[in-house]
Amino acid sequence: MAAPKPQAVVVGGSIAGLSCAHALISAGWRVTVFEKSASPPDGSPTGAGLGLDPQSLRLLSQWISDPHLLQDVTFPLSIDLNRLTDSGTKASRTLTRDEDFDFRAAHWADLHSILLRTLPPDTVLWGHQFLSFEVSDGRSSVVTNARVLRTDEIIGIASDLVVAADGCLSSIRRRLFPDSKLSSLTVKVSDSMIEMMHEEADKIWVPELARVMKATKEPFINIIYDSDPLPKLFRDNVVLVGDAAHPTTPHGLRSTNMSIQDAAALGCCLEKWGWENLSSALEEYQSIRLPVISKQVLHARKLGRIKQGLALNCGSTFDPTTARQEECLQLQQRNMPYFEGVPITSDITLPSKQIGS
Numbered sequence: 424m425a426a427p428k429p430q431a432v433v434v435g436g437s438i439a440g441l442s443c444a445h446a447l448i449s450a451g452w453r454v455t456v457f458e459k460s461a462s463p464p465d466g467s468p469t470g471a472g473l474g475l476d477p478q479s480l481r482l483l484s485q486w487i488s489d490p491h492l493l494q495d496v497t498f499p500l501s502i503d504l505n506r507l508t509d510s511g512t513k514a515s516r517t518l519t520r521d522e523d524f525d526f527r528a529a530h531w532a533d534l535h536s537i538l539l540r541t542l543p544p545d546t547v548l549w550g551h552q553f554l555s556f557e558v559s560d561g562r563s564s565v566v567t568n569a570r571v572l573r574t575d576e577i578i579g580i581a582s583d584l585v586v587a588a589d590g591c592l593s594s595i596r597r598r599l600f601p602d603s604k605l606s607s608l609t610v611k612v613s614d615s616m617i618e619m620m621h622e623e624a625d626k627i628w629v630p631e632l633a634r635v636m637k638a639t640k641e642p643f644i645n646i647i648y649d650s651d652p653l654p655k656l657f658r659d660n661v662v663l664v665g666d667a668a669h670p671t672t673p674h675g676l677r678s679t680n681m682s683i684q685d686a687a688a689l690g691c692c693l694e695k696w697g698w699e700n701l702s703s704a705l706e707e708y709q710s711i712r713l714p715v716i717s718k719q720v721l722h723a724r725k726l727g728r729i730k731q732g733l734a735l736n737c738g739s740t741f742d743p744t745t746a747r748q749e750e751c752l753q754l755q756q757r758n759m760p761y762f763e764g765v766p767i768t769s770d771i772t773l774p775s776k777q778i779g780s
């Protein structure tokens with residue numbers, strides 16, 4: 424008789440959670456995902472879009488198995504352009520332009536939909552809000568408790584591993600690392616900017632929309648979180664992935680790529696060590712991912728500060744109107760640490776490769 428498969432509970436059914444479900448199932452695990460949203464998204468392609476790097480595209484196409492699916496919902500992001508526009512004269516000038524940029528863009532809902540469709544049915548339990556977990560005395564298993572939102576019933580599932588993919592406000596991260604702090608890079612918009620927006624609204628938008636804009640007390644709420652890199656990525660049988668492991672600013676196009684690469688690394692380590700050696704697998708996952716994500720989070724933070732005109736560590740600020748060519752080059756995405764690809768296990772480094780190639 425075949426040995427029973429090890430079981431994982433994943434908390435959070437967005438990109439990191441579904442990527443982990445794929446990676447762990449490929450590694451021979453049974454996976455249940457708790458997601459608090461009542462049902463799968465309806466697929467409407469809203470949001471700013473996700474910039475996917477060549478390595479993430481390659482990993483996704485391995486999980487999704489039909490590369491055309493991914494090709495169909497992504498479009499080339501082939502130029503990395505930084506421009507400066509004078510808000511008064513509307514004149515604009517190119518600061519940097521990289522035409523050798525082979526990312527692809529996807530709407531969150533499209534990528535989510537194909538990751539979901541290609542999982543075994545019933546992998547995701549919708550409307551299940553994670554509440555707590557308890558690690559057994561011998562640390563051989565962990566019970567995860569969730570509220571079924573439709574009935575208010577509390578259920579518990581025992582598993583060998585819990586994967587926290589519950590996003591940047593992760594309650595699991597807060598429990599494992601109570602000292603970790605989220606910082607916000609959100610810049611307060613000045614009253615004069617809001618006044619200017621109201622004046623423009625009358626000229627540009629239909630009167631109904633201009634009225635709504637003027638009636639809105641705080642028209643710009645766009646909270647950007649990041650956090651100093653964590654000292655560890657797991658404790659006992661509970662491991663962090665995605666934004667739960669590394670809240671990061673969007674300026675480096677990293678959060679989704681890091682989530683996909685976390686999932687791939689976790690799956691490879693679990694497969695390599697087998698569930699009997701879970702702590703070795705998690706140690707290896709942490710030793711591969713911590714150096715990468717720490718550098719990428721800090722670089723994304725620096726890019727954010729440059730682009731928002733905030734003081735850098737050296738005390739100076741980036742002034743795009745006077746910056747020299749060499750200074751502007753630091754805006755390019757290709758300066759991101761590990762831009763050419765990240766290690767996925769300590770044995771294998773996946774080369775960067777475009778899908779379909």
Ligand SMILES: Cc1cc2nc3c(=O)[nH]c(=O)nc-3n(C[C@H](O)[C@H](O)[C@H](O)COP(=O)(O)OP(=O)(O)OC[C@H]3O[C@@H](n4cnc5c(N)ncnc54)[C@H](O)[C@@H]3O)c2cc1C
Pocket residue numbers: 434435436437438439440457458459460469470471472473474531551552553554588589590591594664665666667673678679682
């Ligand atoms: C609807 C949506 C649209 C997005 N659109 C964009 C975009 O256009 N551009 C962009 O750059 N990024 C976008 N993002 C963010 C992007 O997906 C993430 O930054 C990145 O992919 C890392 O994903 P994640 O799975 O770690 O975190 P998230 O995408 O934040 O997902 C966390 C998941 O955990 C679930 N969760 C949280 N707490 C609980 C709990 N207690 N119990 C059960 N489930 C819980 C949440 O409902 C959510 O589904 C979007 C995220 C979402 C959820």
